[in-house]
Amino acid sequence: MPVGTRATVKTLSPRDLLEADAGIILANAYHLYFRPGADVVAAMGGLHKFMGWDRPILTDSGGFQVFSLGGEGGTAKVTADGVSFKSHYDGSSHFFTPESAIRLQEELGADIIMCFDECVPAGAERGYLEESVRRTADWAARCHAAHTREDQLLMGIVQGGIDLELRRESVSRTLELDFGGYAIGGLSVGEERPATLETMQFTAALLPRERPRYFMGLGDPAGIVDAIAAGIDMFDCVLPTREARNARAYTSAGRLNLRNAVHTRDDSPLDPECGCYCCRTFSRAYLRHLLTQKEILGLHLLSLHNVTFLLDLARRARKAILEGRFSEFRAVAPDTN
Amino acid sequence: MPVGTRATVKTLSPRDLLEADAGIILANAYHLYFRPGADVVAAMGGLHKFMGWDRPILTDSGGFQVFSLGGEGGTAKVTADGVSFKSHYDGSSHFFTPESAIRLQEELGADIIMCFDECVPAGAERGYLEESVRRTADWAARCHAAHTREDQLLMGIVQGGIDLELRRESVSRTLELDFGGYAIGGLSVGEERPATLETMQFTAALLPRERPRYFMGLGDPAGIVDAIAAGIDMFDCVLPTREARNARAYTSAGRLNLRNAVHTRDDSPLDPECGCYCCRTFSRAYLRHLLTQKEILGLHLLSLHNVTFLLDLARRARKAILEGRFSEFRAVAPDTN
Numbered sequence: 082m083p084v085g086t087r088a089t090v091k092t093l094s095p096r097d098l099l100e101a102d103a104g105i106i107l108a109n110a111y112h113l114y115f116r117p118g119a120d121v122v123a124a125m126g127g128l129h130k131f132m133g134w135d136r137p138i139l140t141d142s143g144g145f146q147v148f149s150l151g152g153e154g155g156t157a158k159v160t161a162d163g164v165s166f167k168s169h170y171d172g173s174s175h176f177f178t179p180e181s182a183i184r185l186q187e188e189l190g191a192d193i194i195m196c197f198d199e200c201v202p203a204g205a206e207r208g209y210l211e212e213s214v215r216r217t218a219d220w221a222a223r224c225h226a227a228h229t230r231e232d233q234l235l236m237g238i239v240q241g242g243i244d245l246e247l248r249r250e251s252v253s254r255t256l257e258l259d260f261g262g263y264a265i266g267g268l269s270v271g272e273e274r275p276a277t278l279e280t281m282q283f284t285a286a287l288l289p290r291e292r293p294r295y296f297m298g299l300g301d302p303a304g305i306v307d308a309i310a311a312g313i314d315m316f317d318c319v320l321p322t323r324e325a326r327n328a329r330a331y332t333s334a335g336r337l338n339l340r341n342a343v344h345t346r347d348d349s350p351l352d353p354e355c356g357c358y359c360c361r362t363f364s365r366a367y368l369r370h371l372l373t374q375k376e377i378l379g380l381h382l383l384s385l386h387n388v389t390f391l392l393d394l395a396r397r398a399r400k401a402i403l404e405g406r407f408s409e410f411r412a413v414a415p416d417t418n
Numbered sequence: 419m420p421v422g423t424r425a426t427v428k429t430l431s432p433r434d435l436l437e438a439d440a441g442i443i444l445a446n447a448y449h450l451y452f453r454p455g456a457d458v459v460a461a462m463g464g465l466h467k468f469m470g471w472d473r474p475i476l477t478d479s480g481g482f483q484v485f486s487l488g489g490e491g492g493t494a495k496v497t498a499d500g501v502s503f504k505s506h507y508d509g510s511s512h513f514f515t516p517e518s519a520i521r522l523q524e525e526l527g528a529d530i531i532m533c534f535d536e537c538v539p540a541g542a543e544r545g546y547l548e549e550s551v552r553r554t555a556d557w558a559a560r561c562h563a564a565h566t567r568e569d570q571l572l573m574g575i576v577q578g579g580i581d582l583e584l585r586r587e588s589v590s591r592t593l594e595l596d597f598g599g600y601a602i603g604g605l606s607v608g609e610e611r612p613a614t615l616e617t618m619q620f621t622a623a624l625l626p627r628e629r630p631r632y633f634m635g636l637g638d639p640a641g642i643v644d645a646i647a648a649g650i651d652m653f654d655c656v657l658p659t660r661e662a663r664n665a666r667a668y669t670s671a672g673r674l675n676l677r678n679a680v681h682t683r684d685d686s687p688l689d690p691e692c693g694c695y696c697c698r699t700f701s702r703a704y705l706r707h708l709l710t711q712k713e714i715l716g717l718h719l720l721s722l723h724n725v726t727f728l729l730d731l732a733r734r735a736r737k738a739i740l741e742g743r744f745s746e747f748r749a750v751a752p753d754t755n
Binding site for chain 2: 088091092093094095096116117124125126131132133348362363364366367370373374376377378381382
């Protein structure tokens with residue numbers, strides 16, 4: 082899922098995303114709550130109509146942002162009822178509960194919405210992590226009860242840091258509620274990659290295969306292939322557009338920094354194996370010129386390519402699975418981490 | 419002509435420009451001389467191939483920028499031979515002559531190239547203006563002699579500020595050289611609009627109707643209609659994309675600032691009379707959201723609309739002329755100045 086935090090996948094229009102054949106995109110409830118406000122989005126006919134995208138949308142509940150953005154300077158305060166925090170937009174005080182997070186997402190109108198969970202940073206004490214896992218499970222039950230729109234699928238979120246015992250408990254508590262899909266959260270908050278992978282593999286194996294399994298906050302090519310191997314069906318990727326804005330591109334021959342002088346007179350396409358508009362039309366020399374001159378077209382073209390590259394990677398993985406040759410696919414998948 | 423100063427019309431891809439049906443775009447020799455360098459553009463197959471645009475391109479000679487950018491702090495020094503100036507990119511010293519400006523433009527490879535002229539700011543003394551008109555005419559002769567590529571049309575530039583007598587002299591000297599087209603320069607440098615219009619009308623009437631007449635540096639809707647009425651065939655417009663980056667849009671009902679709060683819940687299209695992708699797809703409310711949140715998609719969509727709006731305006735003017743009803747068209751043309 083390309084990430085459209087503020088109801089726009091940065092630098093890309095809906096028709097660009099259709100061209101890349103994105104099947105679903107993500108938007109963020111926290112950001113849309115503040116700007117332009119869920120009431121505005123609802124008055125404009127909901128998120129799909131507002132942003133001109135009629136394929137599926139998933140909204141993140143805002144849990145992650147409440148803690149990562151509202152938590153700066155320790156302003157996020159957790160109680161059993163919910164979280165009070167200060168807006169990172171203007172410092173104003175706000176209080177989110179599981180019920181308000183569901184109401185917010187129902188108002189925004191995405192197809193898939195997420196439970197409101199507590200995100201604990203890497204390295205939290207076992208005692209706090211345990212308390213947080215139980216609170217997240219209690220909140221999941223309240224989200225489940227608060228959810229009224231039958232046209233929206235609600236996903237539960239498994240927490241527990243890299244503690245496998247807590248992950249097992251979190252899975253068990255979340256499965257009891259019988260959600261339409263299950264997400265693995267709290268693993269893009271600063272852990273080492275091996276611990277992340279181990280926890281992801283362990284947790285994914287405990288979740289039902291017949292429901293979508295979503296690993297939150299993962300978007301590098303190598304990580305996606307690892308996650309698919311672990312049975313993950315969905316990811317959200319802020320990386321392809323963020324990397325593009327830093328002039329970095331994924332290619333089938335590895336990652337490139339397009340600002341490098343080596344590309345000054347390089348008339349080859351960004352990735353000869355990619356069929357996107359950027360790769361079909363422009364040379365690396367032109368892209369380097371645009372990016373060194375801070376021209377917006379450069380950010381757009383690299384974003385279009387990176388998003389296409391990751392969607393193609395996922396499509397190729399899916400095809401390999403269907404054709405029973407995923408192991409071979411994985412062995413030659415790009416290592417662009 | 420939408421302006422692609424650095425070989426990119428800001429925020430728009432070549433296919434966006436094709437969709438807006440731009441018949442020709444402008445690029446700037448001064449900027450491309452410094453970044454990425456004419457040698458790089460030539461090595462990449464010339465400007466068309468470099469930027470992925472196979473319709474006509476016109477390059478400005480750099481005369482205007484040498485004086486307006488290199489002239490800051492008084493670094494531009496004019497002699498009969500040429501101009502020495504400091505790069506506004508890195509302060510390095512450079513010397514442009516009529517011959518080097520033609521060589522530069524031949525290397526870049528546009529379809530239409532411009533003589534190297536001296537641009538004098540508004541309010542210059544009569545004596546200096548007179549000297550400058552004569553120097554520009556001498557330089558035009560040198561440009562004409564230096565020009566070797568038969569596949570490029572070279573245009574002469576008439577100068578003379580708002581002094582009609584000097585304009586007449588400049589026209590006369592320039593016509594002697596028999597250029598493929600004629601431009602009116604030096605009128606976007608700070609004069610009052612009535613004096614600009616009067617000088618434009620006076621000068622255009624002295625130029626041959628069977629050659630393209632190009633008014634340099636004009637791009638507002640009202641000005642374009644005035645210029646067309648004066649017999650002008652070509653304009654270059656940095657305004658539509660610059661205005662877009664300031665959240666301002668031309669519409670058939672006048673100019674709008676999309677950051678204004680009045681658009682917060684406005685679900686109408688930017689311009690109901692416009693058929694561009696922006697107007698077909700998005701509400702003013704969404705555009706306002708994008709622009710207040712500094713999302714690049716907002717700059718792109720407004721640029722696409724503004725460029726389409728001006729090209730449509732020119733197309734409608736052309737149609738009105740062909741159908742013998744330009745006066746009626748002019749009477750109802752948008753006053754969005």
